[in-house]
Amino acid sequence: MMAPRLDNEFAREMEGFYVPWTGAKVPEPRLLRFNRALADELGLPSGFENREDAARLLAGMDSLEGTTPLAMVYAGHQFGQFSPQLGDGRALLIGETIDRDGRRRDLHLKGSGPTPFSRRGDGKAVLGPVLREYLIGEAMHALGIPTTRALAVVTTGETIYRDALLPGAVLTRVAASHLRVGTFEFFAACGDHARLKKLADYALRRHYPALATRDDRYLALLAAVVERQASLVAQWMLVGFVHGVMNTDNMTISGETIDYGPCAFMDRYNPETVFSSIDRQGRYAYGNQPRIAVWNLARFAESLLPLIAPDDPAKAVAPATELLDQFRSQYQRFWLAGMRAKLGLAREDEKDGALAGDMLAIMAQAGTDYTGFFRSLAGAVTGGGEAAIAALGGHGEARAWLLRWRERIAAESSAPGEIPARMNRINPLYIPRNHLVEAALDDAYSGNMETFDALLTALQSPFEARPGMEALTAPAPESCGPYRTFCGT
Secondary structure: OOOOOOEOHHHHHOOOOEEEOOOOOOOOOEEEEEOHHHHHHHOOOOOHHHOOOHHHHHHOOOOOOOOOOEEEOOOEEEOOEEEOOOOOOOEEEEEEEEOOOOOEEEEEEEOEOOOOOOOOOOOEEEHHHHHHHHHHHHHHHHOOOOEOEEEEEEEEEEEEEOOOEEEEEEEEEEEOOOOEHHHHHHHHHHOOHHHHHHHHHHHHHHHOHHHOOOOOHHHHHHHHHHHHHHHHHHHHHHHOEEOOOOOHHHOEOOOOEOOOOOOEEOOEOOOOOOOEOOOOOOOOOHHHHHHHHHHHHHHHHHHHHHHHOOOOHHHHHHHHHHHHHHHHHHHHHHHHHHHHHHOOOOOOOOOHHHHHHHHHHHHHHHOOEHHHHHHHHHOOOOOOOHHHHHHOOOOHHHHHHHHHHHHHHHOOOOOOOHHHHHHHOOOOOOOOOHHHHHHHHHHHHOOOOHHHHHHHHHHOOOOOOOOOOHHHHOOOOHHHOOOOEOOOO
16 A cells, blocks of 8 residues: 655755654554545545554654654743743654645644753653544634644553553644744844744745735744634634633644643633633633734744844834734634624624624523523524523513514515524534543543544534434533643643
């Protein structure tokens, strides 16, 4: 069977931005799951997963001929504090492939063992967090949100100590690239403006080629990244996704969601929702995500100042600040367009922002199930609306809001019968609800992958109702209590 043909562009062109490295030897690598649909999209050969050495390759023990596995260097602000050197402490870029649409995609291992950037860590990953990233990345992709994706899960035959002894695993993930805000921060902090320029030029060629020859290309790069992040975070907010660890080393230049550590989807609507066990101050709470995105982008802008105005970086502050100030209006534009779609509204009205804002205020007061509400609202277009009213608390304020919404729907040019179908094409029925994810991971630890596979199947078609999967649409029972997530390191 043919081996995949991987390119090595980053290793070839970006010397000084990484350390060549190989994965740790593991006792018993076994391919647990392989995403054949993604492999086809990437142009990987049919049957690759059946090769005898596939598990060894995807564990990082072996490398394909002609490739240079490497650990990338970067810095980052973690919970607001600057760490001048982070880097791939448990990850390796094993190469790139050109997918069937002509896009360059990274193949990257997570949990492949210690590297020079491990900072006394073991460089390993355990099965639960690896499977969580597989589930949530695939769910985000099916929801149409830019994201890294999981290609494979390999168990290693090791026992890894975290809060308990757990089975080791390695994730193969795919990304447009692994260039981060923190990558720029590293070279800016070093004062290495030559490499900073080389990095920016590479990012432009790879992600924004139309801007690469402009005289103001570094300012244009900032503008493009600001807009992509405004769009991305708006999409997170629209589906109730909480990233959990929005450090600058976890913000990509490409505008993809990356590093699914202590992430989760919100059940009850509450802007203060925090799941991460290490976010004790709520810095990365659901409602703070747009503000933190601007903060991170400001660090990116600071890194680019010497390129925007090489003779006097201070002159770059004003135009860079002007672009950062545009984030709020861009985010609001993306978010409101998405919220209109969730509410079944195809045309714009100046009162739509107030309609949505009042709805969210009622939802917060009632503790409404965020995802389920919009599906019940679709049933209220032509029906009685009692389910939607009940979801909003069942009081007069809820009924008054529903009346306002119906009046707004009546002003649409669409026939009423078309609107519920349109809403159900944009509002998911299935999300990775926290209690379902935990049940799938618990069963996987016991050697039973059926729960994981059933949940994954639903998440890959999140808008389509499936007989027998009704339980997957219900919020967590009260007995589940406060939910906490962990990063897996």
